Amino acid sequence: MATKRVPALEGFFREEDDGTARLLGGRCVKCGASFFPMQWSFCRNPVCEGAPLDEVELSHTGRLWSFADNQFSPPPPYPQADPFVPYGVAAVELTAERMVVLGQLASGTDTKTLSVGVEMELVVEPLYETAEEIRTVWKWKVADKS
Numbered sequence: 008m009a010t011k012r013v014p015a016l017e018g019f020f021r022e023e024d025d026g027t028a029r030l031l032g033g034r035c036v037k038c039g040a041s042f043f044p045m046q047w048s049f050c051r052n053p054v055c056e057g058a059p060l061d062e063v064e065l066s067h068t069g070r071l072w073s074f075a076d077n078q079f080s081p082p083p084p085y086p087q088a089d090p091f092v093p094y095g096v097a098a099v100e101l102t103a104e105r106m107v108v109l110g111q112l113a114s115g116t117d118t119k120t121l122s123v124g125v126e127m128e129l130v131v132e133p134l135y136e137t138a139e140e141i142r143t144v145w146k147w148k149v150a151d152k153s
């Protein structure tokens with residue numbers, strides 16, 4: 008059984024040894040505009056001359072901006088679960104960058120208990136498994152109240 012955790016998408020996020028999730032993006036060296044996912048070309052801000060981007064860690068917290076309960080299977084190339092299990096998707100406005108990043112809701116999240124504006128945090132969870140590896144993806148979960 009596979010135990011090695013590997014991102015299903017390289018360069019979008021990172022999982023620390025303690026399980027903490029980090030979202031990776033790009034920030035323009037000139038105007039400071041942030042982008043997700045990281046793009047290796049130039050800044051897309053229309054009022055910027057188009058400077059290169061630095062790879063940065065984006066906020067791993069934010070506020071729920073919108074969400075949905077997906078009752079249908081995602082189209083290829085997404086892996087198709089068999090049998091299909093409904094899953095939630097969330098749009099979260101990042102705390103510092105104020106940009107909206109989409110992601111699945113963490114497993115076990117009941118969309119009936121969600122409301123726009125609640126504090127969310129990034130987690131890394133399995134997306135699917137191969138014989139050798141557990142392929143992971145970033146997801147959003149309701150932040151722990153402490």
Ligand SMILES: [Zn+2]
Pocket residue numbers: 035036037038039040050051052055056057058
């Ligand atoms: Zn720029």
